[in-house]
Amino acid sequence: MHNRCMIDPRLITLRVFARCGTVGATAELTGYSPSAVSAQLRELQRVLGMQLLTKDGRGVRLTATGRFLVEGSDTLISEWESLRAAAMEAGDQVQSRFGLGGFSTAAAQLLAPLAASLRSTHPLLQVQVLEANPARCFDLLVAERIDLAVIVAMQSDSYGEDDPRFEQTVLLDDPLDVILPASHPLASRKTVTLEELATEPWITEAAGSTYHSLFTAAFTAVGVTPRIAHEAVEWETQIAFVGAGLGVGLLPRLAPLHNAENVVRLHIAGKGKPARRIVAAVRRGSITSPLIQESLGILQVSAARILNDRPKDDL
Amino acid sequence: MHNRCMIDPRLITLRVFARCGTVGATAELTGYSPSAVSAQLRELQRVLGMQLLTKDGRGVRLTATGRFLVEGSDTLISEWESLRAAAMEAGDQVQSRFGLGGFSTAAAQLLAPLAASLRSTHPLLQVQVLEANPARCFDLLVAERIDLAVIVAMQSDSYGEDDPRFEQTVLLDDPLDVILPASHPLASRKTVTLEELATEPWITEAAGSTYHSLFTAAFTAVGVTPRIAHEAVEWETQIAFVGAGLGVGLLPRLAPLHNAENVVRLHIAGKGKPARRIVAAVRRGSITSPLIQESLGILQVSAARILNDRPKDDL
DNA sequence: ATATCCATGCACAATAGGTGCATGATTGAT
DNA sequence: ATCAATCATGCACCTATTGTGCATGGATAT
Incomplete structure (x- = not known):
């Protein structure tokens, strides 16, 4: 389940930890057990020869080095997404798994048709839909649990529009x-x-x-x-x-x-x-991926249809 | 032995394969068995959902997608090296392993003192020296078996000075x-x-x-x-x-x-x-790493000492 | 003081990932 | 045309990484 990424999964775990701050929450988000997260982070430090965490009260906290590494890895991740997207595009390859995330009504009205459409056009693609609130959707994107999220834009929230980790497209x-x-x-x-x-x-x-x-x-x-x-x-x-x-x-x-x-x-x-405002969010770099592009297209069509079905909108 | 990298080791293997063209040679360079290389490449294709290899006679050959991925991964690798170097620098951390490569006289006169010096100043650093000819040194750098190579510059050889995978420093x-x-x-x-x-x-x-x-x-x-x-x-x-x-x-x-x-x-x-011309070569991006910097300094000193010990040089 | 929360160590289990050998396919030489 | 050489790959087997579940210990709040 956790072999979808070319970047060391332990670094992904570290990134999730940087986001939520506790080992337990990281475990919940990534799908590992707390012990596994703890062990992963310990291993990561050993392999890199860096001290990334410090005890802080009853929890642990990122060191300056850890924060530095996490921030710097943003470009690394998006670089990889970019490369993968370009390679998929160049060779019209098919990926095997595709994770979608979204929130309640958005999920129901936009994600469900999308998933159905993808299922029919790509029979051997494993589409997984996760219902989650917007904040969690971003976390799931970071954790590489999902590849595309349909969410309600939040202006004053922790994930800004210019976050280096994501790219967002307005749907409707x-x-x-x-x-x-x-x-x-x-x-x-x-x-x-x-x-x-x-x-x-x-x-x-x-x-x-x-x-x-x-x-x-x-x-x-x-x-x-x-x-x-x-x-x-x-x-x-x-x-x-x-x-x-x-x-x-x-x-x-x-x-x-x-x-x-x-x-x-x-x-x-x-x-x-x-x-x-309902937007689609993906990991930065992945937006040129054929599957993402196709999905965004389908979402735009759905969005347009929804707007047209309700002609009183311009009241 | 093979856990030193943050980029999926199977991608590294693919890169080595791209260099030498056969599974067997890749196995020799990376230190795996041929079966392992074969399995790794198969897995990589499965995980990425891309066809990277095609049968070609009795061997296999990279597809266009494969070549594309390998070329694109150059920047990914150097990006990571860069990040790691910066993190090491920022937090004056110590790494645990350090691989050196070099050729005959260069190895004897430059690498041996370097290894000795590193050993004494970093007691718990595992320094490994591999004697290999220049071409192989570059391959070993790609394969991540070594981190620094002292080689004789080759003008007309397959690795140019501007290869995006390496950075070179003239020693003497x-x-x-x-x-x-x-x-x-x-x-x-x-x-x-x-x-x-x-x-x-x-x-x-x-x-x-x-x-x-x-x-x-x-x-x-x-x-x-x-x-x-x-x-x-x-x-x-x-x-x-x-x-x-x-x-x-x-x-x-x-x-x-x-x-x-x-x-x-x-x-x-x-x-x-x-x-x-004797130069030191490292993977691109890693040159700012403290250990690399220290090593280059030591090498420069050795080189200067060698030149001074032979005052007739300016004949 | 007690309850609670969090991280971590340990025993155990699953599984990814390794080796070595045998096999099949293809090429080049005798 | 046969035979040897070369190369990749599948299979059986083994190892060691990496996961889980539970127990433990430290730190904080009540």
């Missing part, structure tokens, strides 16, 4: 809609503005979650401070809360309302049209 | 002297010119050898075509031939005459003062 902007109880005075409207809903009790996710930052960003853009009344983790829960009349919420258009009772979805009008 | 120019039988009419002279010896029967190495090209280069420089009477492989043999009055020869100043009877060594005068 998924507008946020308002969901109201059917009994709400504004429920019969076609559109609403956030200002009109400024005093409503809002339902959102817990602070620190992926969508919470989107939520606050939407309101700060129009200069309104919403009152957060309830918190939900799943869309379904949030919809149920709204249906029960507990408050109102924001729901990405890609998230299906199914046939929820007592809930209506309204597009947002006005200058601040909040949206979540 | 070792002048070629003439050795004559003591009974020779010119034996009492202080110096001679090649023109004066144009009609002599010459003793040299077999065509195609390292020094044969030096030999011919020396004469073409002064526009003389020597008559090659005898061939010898070892310096000792050549000296014995000269001592027996069979002819005259060229001998690098670094090659000791010991106390050979009936043989005198004369410096060459005139415009064409032939010399063999």
Whole structure:
């Protein structure tokens, strides 16, 4: 399972460790056991003749040398990805495994068709799809568990757009809609503005979650401070809360309302049209790989189809 | 023994194969058995999902993809060497193994003191010295069997000065002297010119050898075509031939005459003062490594000392 | 003081990866 | 045309790397 890389897997492990800081978390991300991670890092130090880790309290911490090595390895990894991509391209070769990662609705609406398409066109390609939140998707890319991730762009998160480890491609902007109880005075409207809903009790996710930052960003853009009344983790829960009349919420258009009772979805009008940007991310250098290129193409088509299927987007 | 590299060792094996063309030779150079090389290359193709080799007669041959990958891997390797060197430098770490390679007189006069010096200053460093001819030294560098080679620069050979895999540093120019039988009419002279010896029967190495090209280069420089009477492989043999009055020869100043009877060594005068250039070669990127730097320093000192010990050099 | 969390060492198990020999295919020489 | 030489590869076997699971020990927070 762990033989897909040309760079020493122990260095990959070190990179994951540099990201998450503890041996246990590294083990979880890489799929090894904690003992294995510990042994790998010890071996790596022995082979390289470098001290990469120091005890720090009850954990371990990277030394300056370790940090240096990890940072420097960014270019090494992308160099390899580049080379592999070019070689695949030059010789129209087929790779055997392909890992995809994505988050909930993105995974459902974009990744599933992609995986199906790849399966049919490349019968002997082992496609694996992992559902994971955006932050974890980046970690999984670093850990080489997946090769492509479809995620919601996070502006203020730890992985910037210019991270030397990744390359990102915008797929589509998924507008946020308002969901109201059917009994709400504004429920019969076609559109609403956030200002009109400024005093409503809002339902959102817990602070620190992926969508919470989107939520606050939407309101700060129009200069309104919403009152957060309830918190939900799943869309379904949030919809149920709204249906029960507990408050109102924001729901990405890609998230299906199914046939929820007592809930209506309204597009947002006005200058601040909040949206979540959905992007595809790959390891830097791998973007020219034929499989990646094909996948991105399929994703773009899916994204375009999604936008076309919803002609009211330009409201 | 073979765990010193951060790049997949199978890729290194492929690179060596690209150099020598047969599985057997690759096995000999890398230190594996032929079966192991075969299995490694098969595995590499499986893991990468690329066809790198094709059957060609009774052997195998690189495909276009294979060649592409090998060429592209040059920068990858040097990138890694660079990174490792920088990390070692940044954290004044010590590496555990260090392989040196060199050829006969160079090995004796430059490598041995270097190895001794490194041994004393780095007690727990495993220094290994391999005697090998220049071409093989380059192969051993590619195969990662050695880290530094002291060789005689070859102008027209397969490894040019600008090979992307190596970096070379000039250590010294070792002048070629003439050795004559003591009974020779010119034996009492202080110096001679090649023109004066144009009609002599010459003793040299077999065509195609390292020094044969030096030999011919020396004469073409002064526009003389020597008559090659005898061939010898070892310096000792050549000296014995000269001592027996069979002819005259060229001998690098670094090659000791010991106390050979009936043989005198004369410096060459005139415009064409032939010399063999002795250089140190390392894998590209590794030259900033502390150990390499220290070694090069020691070598330079040795080279300077050698030149000073022979004050007649500027004749 | 006690509970908890984290890394690590150890016994054991799996497996990747090695060698040596036999085999088959191809080329060149007698 | 036969035979020898050369080369790659498959197979049986073995080794040693590298994994897991559990127990241990140090460090912190309650």
